[in-house]
Amino acid sequence: MKEILFNCYIYSFLFQKKHGNFYRFALGLIRCSHSIASNNLCLLQVDLSVLEKKKIPYLEPSIPFGNCSAIALGDWVSQIYREGKSKVESEIKIDIADFIITYLYRLGDHLFAITGKKWRNLRVKLTPTFTSGKLKAMFQTLADCGIVLEKYIENIAETKEASDIKEILGCYSTDIIGSCAFGLDCNSFKEPNSPFRVYGKRVFVRNTLDHMKDLFSLTFPKVARALHLRVLSKEVSDFFMKTVENIVAYREKNSYTRKDFLQLLIEIKNKNGQPNGHKGDGTTLTMDEVAAQCFIFFLAGFETSSSTTTFALYLLTRHPEIQDKLREEIHTVLERYDDQITYDSLSEMKYMKQVIDESLRLYPPLPFLQRVSQEDYKIPGEDVIIEKGTPVFIPVIGYHHDEQYFSNPEVFNPDRFSEENKKEIPQYSYMPFGDGPRNCIDEVTDEEDIDENIIGEERMETDIAGTYEIQPNINSERFGIMQTKVALTSILRKYRVTLNKKTKVPLEMDPKSGLLSTKGGVWLNFEKFTKDNRLLVS
Numbered sequence: 408m409k410e411i412l413f414n415c416y417i418y419s420f421l422f423q424k425k426h427g428n429f430y431r432f433a434l435g436l437i438r439c440s441h442s443i444a445s446n447n448l449c450l451l452q453v454d455l456s457v458l459e460k461k462k463i464p465y466l467e468p469s470i471p472f473g474n475c476s477a478i479a480l481g482d483w484v485s486q487i488y489r490e491g492k493s494k495v496e497s498e499i500k501i502d503i504a505d506f507i508i509t510y511l512y513r514l515g516d517h518l519f520a521i522t523g524k525k526w527r528n529l530r531v532k533l534t535p536t537f538t539s540g541k542l543k544a545m546f547q548t549l550a551d552c553g554i555v556l557e558k559y560i561e562n563i564a565e566t567k568e569a570s571d572i573k574e575i576l577g578c579y580s581t582d583i584i585g586s587c588a589f590g591l592d593c594n595s596f597k598e599p600n601s602p603f604r605v606y607g608k609r610v611f612v613r614n615t616l617d618h619m620k621d622l623f624s625l626t627f628p629k630v631a632r633a634l635h636l637r638v639l640s641k642e643v644s645d646f647f648m649k650t651v652e653n654i655v656a657y658r659e660k661n662s663y664t665r666k667d668f669l670q671l672l673i674e675i676k677n678k679n680g681q682p683n684g685h686k687g688d689g690t691t692l693t694m695d696e697v698a699a700q701c702f703i704f705f706l707a708g709f710e711t712s713s714s715t716t717t718f719a720l721y722l723l724t725r726h727p728e729i730q731d732k733l734r735e736e737i738h739t740v741l742e743r744y745d746d747q748i749t750y751d752s753l754s755e756m757k758y759m760k761q762v763i764d765e766s767l768r769l770y771p772p773l774p775f776l777q778r779v780s781q782e783d784y785k786i787p788g789e790d791v792i793i794e795k796g797t798p799v800f801i802p803v804i805g806y807h808h809d810e811q812y813f814s815n816p817e818v819f820n821p822d823r824f825s826e827e828n829k830k831e832i833p834q835y836s837y838m839p840f841g842d843g844p845r846n847c848i849d850e851v852t853d854e855e856d857i858d859e860n861i862i863g864e865e866r867m868e869t870d871i872a873g874t875y876e877i878q879p880n881i882n883s884e885r886f887g888i889m890q891t892k893v894a895l896t897s898i899l900r901k902y903r904v905t906l907n908k909k910t911k912v913p914l915e916m917d918p919k920s921g922l923l924s925t926k927g928g929v930w931l932n933f934e935k936f937t938k939d940n941r942l943l944v945s
C-alpha cells in the first residue's frame with residue numbers, strides 16, 4: 408500500500424516538471440449566462456498560467472493539492488461554490504444550456520466514462536430499457552423487495568431497538584438492482600455479508616490512496632490511462648466481471664432469456680451474429696464491456712436511491728408535521744387501491760414526489776456534475792476559448808442551496824415543488840439527475856407497440872442536431888424515484904419514524920465517500936401506527 412502511495416507521488420513529481428504541479432491547477436471561475444438562471448458558477452480545472460493569460464478569475468490553489476480538500480465531497484463543493492461566487496467579478500459568461508447539452512461529455516471510463524460516438528450508440532441501445540411498459544413490467548420485482556423491507560421493519564420495530572436506516576436501505580436497493588439488472592436474488596437482508604452487498608459497499612468507501620488516484624486521473628487523464636491506474640480495486644471489479652460472465656454463460660448455454668437490463672446487453676453483444684462481440688463503437692459490445700455496463704448500472708442505481716430515501720426519512724423525522732401529511736396521503740391513496748402498492752397508486756402520490764424532490768434539493772447524492780470539453784469551445788461573444796479536454800465542474804449542490812434561486816434555502820419545504828410553485832424554479836438551478844443527453848437515464852414515452860430501437864434512434868438524432876428536445880412522458884417516473892416511493896410507502900404507512908440519539912445532528916458527511924453520504928448512519932426508531940392514524944402504545 409505504502410509503496411503504491413509512494414509511486415503515485417513519484418509519478419506526480421515526474422510530471423510536475425513537464426506539465427506543472429498539481430497545485431498549479433486551479434479552479435477557474437466562469438459565470439453562466441442563461442436567460443433564466445444567470446450568474447450560476449461553473450468551474451474549470453486548468454493550469455494557473457492559462458487562467459492568468461485568459462484573465463479568468465480563480466480560486467487560489469495551495470500546495471500540494473490545489474483547490475482540493477480532505478473534507479467531505481458535498482461540503483467541499485458547497486465551499487468552493489460560496490467562495491467562488493463571492494469572488495467572481497468576471498464578466499466572462501457562458502451559456503450553461505449550450506455548455507451542458509451540446510459540447511461537453513462526462514469524464515471517465517464506462518457508460519459514465521465512455522465518450523463521443525461510442526457513448527451515443529450505446530445510450531441509444533440502452534434507452535429502450537426505460538419505457539414505461541418495461542418499468543411497469545419490472546415494478547413487481549420492486550414491489551416484492553418492498554414487501555421484504557416492510558417485513559424486516561416489522562421485526563425490528565418489535566424489538567424496539569433503533570436501526571440504521573442507511574444500512575437497511577442499502578440492502579433493499581442492492582436487492583432491487585441485483586434483481587432488475589441481473590436477475591439475481593441477492594437476498595441482502597438475510598445475508599448481510601452476501602458478496603454483492605459487501606463489494607457494493609466497498610466501491611463507495613474511498614481511502615486516501617483512492618482519493619489520490621482520483622485526483623491524479625482527473626489532472627492527467629491520459630497519463631493515468633497509459634499507466635493503467637485503477638480507480639476501482641481489482642478485487643471489486645474482478646468480482647463483478649466474473650459474476651456477469653457466469654450469468655451470461657448460463658443464459659447462453661440454456662437459451663434462457665429474461666426481461667432485464669443484462670438481456671438487452673447480451674443482445675447488443677451478439678448483434679450481427681457475433682456471439683463474442685468485438686471491440687466496437689457501441690453498436691456491439693465485448694463481454695468485458697457488457698460486464699462493465701452492468702457494474703455501472705448497479706453502482707449508479709443502488710447508492711443514489713438508498714441515499715435519497717435515507718435523507719428523505721431523516722428530514723421527515725425533523726419535520727413530523729410533514730411526515731404526518733405524507734402518511735395521510737399514503738393512506739388516502741392506498742385506500743383506493745385496496746391497500747396495494749402498485750405503479751399507479753404510487754404515481755398518484757403527488758405530495759410524496761414533492762418530499763423527494765425537496766430532499767434531493769437539500770441532499771443531491773451527486774453534488775456536482777463533471778464534463779470535459781470535446782472540442783475547443785469559444786465562449787460566444789467573449790475572447791476566451793476553453794481548450795479541448797478541459798475538465799469542467801458544475802457545482803449542483805451550490806445552486807441548490809443558493810438564496811438567489813431558493814428562498815430560505817436551508818429550510819425543508821416540499822411546497823416549493825407543488826405544481827404551481829415549481830414553475831418558478833429557474834431552469835438549470837435544480838439538477839439532482841443532471842441534465843443534457845448524459846443525464847440520469849429517464850423513463851421514455853410509453854409505447855410498447857412502437858419499435859423501441861426506433862424510439863432510441865430518433866431521440867438521438869435530435870441530440871446530434873444539438874437541440875436536445877427529448878421530453879419524457881409527462882407522467883413518467885424515474886426508476887430511482889419509484890424505488891424511493893416504494894420504500895417510503897412500505898415504511899411510513901405503518902410506522903412513525905423518529906430520530907434516535909445515536910444519530911449526529913446536524914448530519915455529518917463522510918469524507919471517505921465518493922458521493923454525498925452520511926458518516927455513521929442515520930438511526931431511527933419505528934413506532935407502529937394503526938390504519939386510522941393512531942399511534943399504538945403497547
Ligand code: HEM
Nearest residue numbers: 518519707708711712715773839840841842845846847887
Ligand atoms: C434517486 C436516485 C438517483 C439519482 C439522484 C441519480 C442521479 C444521477 C446523476 C446526477 C447522474 C449524472 C448526470 C449528468 O452528469 O448529467 C446519473 C447518471 C446515471 N444514472 Fe442515475 N440517479 C439515480 C438513480 C439511478 C438508477 C436507479 C439507475 C439505474 C437503474 C441510474 C442509472 C444511471 C446511469 C446509467 C447514468 C449514466 C448515464 C450516461 O452517462 O449516459 N440512476 N444519475
